Amino acid sequence: GDSVTQMEGPVTLSEEACLTINCTYTATGYPSLFWYVQYPGEGLQLLLKATKADDKGSNKGFEATYRKETTSFHLEKGSVQVSDSAVYFCALSARNQGGKLIFGQGTELSVKP
Amino acid sequence: DADVTQTPRNRITKTGKRIMLECSQTKGHDRMYWYRQDPGLGLRLIYYSFDVKDINKGEISDGYSVSRQAQAKFSLSLESAIPNQTALYFCATSDNAGTAYNEQFFGPGTRLTVL
Numbered sequence: 001g002d003s004v005t006q007m008e009g010p011v012t013l014s015e016e017a018c019l020t021i022n023c024t025y026t027a028t029g030y031p032s033l034f035w036y037v038q039y040p041g042e043g044l045q046l047l048l049k050a051t052k053a054d055d056k057g058s059n060k061g062f063e064a065t066y067r068k069e070t071t072s073f074h075l076e077k078g079s080v081q082v083s084d085s086a087v088y089f090c091a092l093s094a095r096n097q098g099g100k101l102i103f104g105q106g107t108e109l110s111v112k113p
Numbered sequence: 114d115a116d117v118t119q120t121p122r123n124r125i126t127k128t129g130k131r132i133m134l135e136c137s138q139t140k141g142h143d144r145m146y147w148y149r150q151d152p153g154l155g156l157r158l159i160y161y162s163f164d165v166k167d168i169n170k171g172e173i174s175d176g177y178s179v180s181r182q183a184q185a186k187f188s189l190s191l192e193s194a195i196p197n198q199t200a201l202y203f204c205a206t207s208d209n210a211g212t213a214y215n216e217q218f219f220g221p222g223t224r225l226t227v228l
Contacts (some may be wrong), residue, residue: 004155034216043117043203043219044156089155099144099207099215100171103155 002027002097006090006104013080013111021075021107023064023090031092033057033066033073034101038087047075047088080111116140117220119204125226132191134223136204143209145187146217147171147179150201159202162187163209194227201225 007022025031032051036044048057053068062077073090090104117138126132136145143164148156158171160179168179176198180188191198201224205217 036219041221043221044205044217045219046216049216093215099209099217100146100158100161101156101217103157105153105155 002031002092002094002102004090004092004102004104006088006107008105008107009087010108010110013109015082015111015113016079017111019075019077019080019084019109021088021090021109023073023075023104025071025073025090025092027071027092027094029095030068031094033064034091034093035062035064035073035075036089036091036103038089038106040086044089080109082111082113085109085111115221117204117206117218119202119220119223121223122221123224125228126194127228128195130194130227132194132225134189134202134204134225136187136189136220138185138204138206138218140206140208140218141184142206142218143184144207144215145181146205146207147177147187147189148203148205149173149198150203150222156203159189191225191227194225196227199225199227 003026034049035047037047038044048059050057050066056065087106091101120135146161147159162181178190204220207215207217
């Protein structure tokens with residue numbers, strides 16, 4: 001079945017460091033791909049998305065490119081801030097599944113001043 | 114006011130007790146979902162509903178039941194709670210246009226502990 005695999009955390013970075021969180025997926029067909037973020041004590045919220053190959057999603061300085069050839073959707077940011085500390089979830093939605101999301105296990109990011 | 118609300122936010126109960134978690138939304142969405150979050154496992158889908166008359170099992174429905182009382186309300190029940198149902202539970206909603214890439218909107222979560 002469809003699945004999503006993320007790099008394990010926690011990831012600890014200093015402020016202004018570069019961030020990459022790896023995400024790869026297995027799916028039949030061409031799913032839509034998402035990154036959700038969960039700030040401490042809150043529910044998940046959409047960070048960015050891409051709906052077809054080579055699309056780049058971007059928001060709040062984060063970006064991710066839908067790579068069909070490597071089945072990947074890595075999350076990147078050039079300069080992280082303390083306020084980026086959160087848990088990040090990669091997810092996919094298969095086109096024949098009515099919008100159901102399949103999540104990766106989540107990657108906790110901690111940014112130190 | 115929050116668009117997706119969940120009650121209670123925290124609950125501690127004992128093995129064998131019946132528990133109901135409630136979710137309400139003001140977004141006017143047809144689709145509603147229940148997930149549980151466990152450390153290292155991400156979120157897993159328990160049940161989902163595409164409209165008031167439509168209820169579907171998700172990946173891990175055993176031990177759970179749901180009720181869609183209205184478009185805006187979707188409740189999750191644990192008929193006889195057990196300790197491995199201790200988790201963080203999230204409700205989510207989405208609309209039904211362009212289904213493959215719709216954003217889901219999440220509630221703040223209910224932290225359930227079963228002793």
